Amino acid sequence: VRQLYALVSETLRYSPVLEKLLAGAALLQAEKRLPPQLAKVLVYDLLFGKGLKCGGRWKALARRHRARLEAELARLKVQQKVSRNEDLLAPAPAASPGACQVPRYVRVNTLKTCVDDVIDFFKRQGYSYLGKAASVEELRALSGKKFLLDLHLPELLVFPPQTDFHDNLLYTSGHIILQDKASCLPAFLLDPAAGSHVIDACAAPGNKTSHLAAILKNKGQIFAFDVDTKRLATMNTMLMRAGVTGFQLAQQDFLTVDPGDPKYGKVTYILLDPSCSGSGNARGSGCPTQRQALGAWTPRATAALPTGMVNRVPREEVAPSAERLQALAGFQRKVLSHALSFPALRRLVYSTCSLHREENEDVVHAVLQEQGSAFRCASLRGHGGGDRVLRCSVLTLVPRHRLVNTFPSWPCRGLAAFPGAESCLRASPADTLTHGFFVAVLERCREGAAAPSPLPVAAEENPQHREGTEPGAAPKKRKRKKQRVK
DSSP: OHHHHHHHHHHHHTHHHHHHHHHHHTHHHHOTTSOHHHHHHHHHHHHTSSOOOOOHHHHHHHHHTHHHHHHHHHHHHHHHTOSSGGGGSOOOOOOOTTOOOOOEEEEEOTTTOOHHHHHHHHHHTTOEEEEEOSSHHHHHTOOTTEEEEOSSOTTEEEEOTTOOOTTOHHHHTTSEEEOOHHHHHHHHHHOOOTTOEEEETTOTTOHHHHHHHHHHTTOSEEEEEESOHHHHHHHHHHHHHTTOOSEEEEESOGGGSOTTOGGGTTEEEEEEOOOOOOTTSOSOSSSOOHHHHHOOOOTTTTSSOOTTOOOOOOOOSSOOOHHHHHHHHHHHHHHHHHHTTOTTOOEEEEEESOOOGGGTHHHHHHHHHHTTTTOEEOOOOEEOSTTOEEOOOOOOSSTTEEEOOOOTTOSOBOOSSSTTGGGSEEEOHHHHSSOOEEEEEEEEOOTTOOSOOOOOOOOOSSOOOOTTSOTTSOOOOOOOOSOOOO
16 A cells, blocks of 8 residues: 555656656557556656556556657756756745644544554554643644644544554554544534434545444444445445444435435434535645546536536645536535435534635525525534533524534634524634634424534543433443454
8 A cells, every 4th residue: 555655646746747758758649548647657657666567558558668758758857957857856835934734633443442542552653642632732733753632522643744654553454544633523523323324425435434433333324325436445445444334335426315215214414525626625735636646637527517416526726716616506505405305304514625605604504594494503512621511502593493503612613604604613724733624513403492402522531422312411331442452
């Protein structure tokens, strides 16, 4: 896995140089069936890497053009007056003094182990555990082989930026999941009770699905949807490695799922993280973007989103046009309205990795107005540190909806797009040391209900989700322990 990751990363780093070599050698014109992205990988390995590792026709094809490619590389070096391959690369832009790096977040997979055992494992590997963080500033100051327990999420460990665990035994065995903190929020805030039926509407690549399974303790049923066969196959492998059971993967557009189907009659929770512009994904992390990895996506190909296709669209590398945002927002409103139509639904989390109001507050507001007779906005109970529990009053926007005021102590709130929008949550690299994110929680209120059901309490020392009870009920005594990490 590490070698493959290195090959992809280095190919992307040399991408501008490789494009010049391909154009100069006219390789793609000579080999019309050769995909451009595969051509880059082959040429990188041939000229800059450790030699071609593949076999078969691709290896033979690359070797057939080797002389032309090497001549083009020599010509390019002469033209740019350099002698080393790395000197062909454009200098990396200097980071601004105020730029922040997102830490490495590690979610403990409680289906296989527990937080205490993972902490002990890292200690034996030479890491120094500093305890539970008291502020974001403590996370920002992490360096070397030091790590903390996150101040908000009880099963999240925080390491310095660029810490690499892809070869670590805990990662390869599925005991830990490498997942950004903001990406952990949707499942944590949905907080389905053990035994519940849950829909993950736009599931790939599956980190949120595995998080839901951990919260459910593998007791219940998860219906996960995606339209891409390859992504579902990869997701299935990841879920099996994480020890997830009780899930059904469906290669199906969520918009085509019938809410009246008896199969989904017991679905009470839905996690909806639909396609978006991806404008909140932090740059400069050293990891290839999803769009770079896929390569084949072009602005023209993603200019308009098909109305009948709920899938994961690669993030934008440039600011999306107003037309593009309008198309995305229309799709997001449609899929959110569809999700709210499931008859047994009680709680839904809507999230995006976008910074744009059009995809976030405006979508929630529009759907609340359209479906106002069915839902209202709710408040969230959160932990403010120490033994102080924070509660906020219900903001009744419409008769039967309630919007969740997510973490009253969280610094980033929803933009003032409508009354009560501050109940939504935003995240950003500068303020929360995460990728940019948006989360809104909607609950259906029972007839005559005077108060919202409580939502999860954040950041107690190793809190556990309650099996067979609604969130907020008295916790049962913790049973120790899942599986010892050696």
